[in-house]
Amino acid sequence: GAVVSQHPSWVICKSGTSVKIECRSLDFQATTMFWYRQFPKQSLMLMATSNEGSKATYEQGVEKDKFLINHASLTLSTLTVTSAHPEDSSFYICSAFNTGELFFGEGSRLTVL
């Protein structure tokens, strides 16, 4: 199946710093990628839709200035958590459609101290 790769798989940062997470489609091109957030033992919540060459579309309640999304190419989308705080600690997962199926990355666990 299609491969979606995320990096880093885990990151620990100090409060107030910014963290960038990359999402790559390795064997296909994706004009659209999706970013999800998952708290422990909970379901995935869609944060935003990343669109290649244009602005991301954010879900209601998601701060666009806090979670910056850049979809610079057909194989790369980045999520930057700006001025991170402990409440931003979570599991962030990206996904992309290929041939009608949605594939997920392995996820990036962010811990903000």
Added chain:
Amino acid sequence: QQQVKQSPQSLIVQKGGISIINCAYENTAFDYFPWYQQFPGKGPALLIAIRPDVSEKKEGRFTISFNKSAKQFSLHIMDSQPGDSATYFCAATLNEKLTFGTGTRLTIIP
């Protein structure tokens, strides 16, 4: 708000038994219904999926049953194995945007 309700929240099944997880949706415009399997610390992996014009789909030990009139669909895992122990999410898609169920933590005991 589009919702997908999933039950049970947790499920314990003996090895070799049948695991059944149910989901119900509200929006009849949903056009794709996948099931995902997630192990701790990993991203969800597509298990099996169905479109609303099909009532059943089987892939190995996994079967989706789909009831369009009742707006319900379910995942059946036959001959459940300890390696199937994971969290399972149903989902429904509209315009490539997925709405997830709340998840079911499945534990297969020897």
